[in-house]
Amino acid sequence: SSNADIYHEMIVDYSRNPINYGTIEDHDVTFHDSNPLCGDSIDIDMKIDENKVTDIKFHGKGCAICMACSSVLTEITKGKSLEDVRKIEKNDVLSELGLEHLQAVRIKCALLSLKVLKSALYTYIGKHLENTEDVD
Numbered sequence: 032s033s034n035a036d037i038y039h040e041m042i043v044d045y046s047r048n049p050i051n052y053g054t055i056e057d058h059d060v061t062f063h064d065s066n067p068l069c070g071d072s073i074d075i076d077m078k079i080d081e082n083k084v085t086d087i088k089f090h091g092k093g094c095a096i097c098m099a100c101s102s103v104l105t106e107i108t109k110g111k112s113l114e115d116v117r118k119i120e121k122n123d124v125l126s127e128l129g130l131e132h133l134q135a136v137r138i139k140c141a142l143l144s145l146k147v148l149k150s151a152l153y154t155y156i157g158k159h160l161e162n163t164e165d166v167d
């Protein structure tokens with residue numbers, strides 16, 4: 032079968048059995064956002080220790096592409112330093128699932144979790160900086 036079939040199968044598998052799906056009760060940061068086109072939404076919880084993402088989980092509702100990309104993204108993110116998380120780009124996620132040439136409407140599905148992840152990251156960094164300023 033073609034690469035397209037293999038990628039399609041991966042997307043269906045990930046959407047049925049998402050990786051890192053769930054919540055982290057004692058998270059260090061959490062963020063929620065939605066896809067304005069469909070109203071689906073994703074939450075990401077992260078546990079951060081010594082500037083490293085030691086755990087990450089996502090939950091919410093989305094189409095197969097959204098669920099698959101959220102799974103891939105959380106796999107990529109887990110264990111990375113905050114600096115490396117900052118550098119994650121859309122193609123790092125899209126290429127894993129052969130979605131580099133997705134139409135504009137579906138791109139929002141594929142990249143919703145990346146948008147949530149970056150917002151969570153900047154929320155965490157923002158809070159951390161405030162605390163540092165308090166100490167000074």
Ligand code: FES
Nearest residue numbers: 039042043095096
């Ligand atoms: Fe490929 Fe629905 S998952 S079209």
Ligand code: FES
Nearest residue numbers: 069071094097140
């Ligand atoms: Fe809602 Fe894809 S249709 S996230």
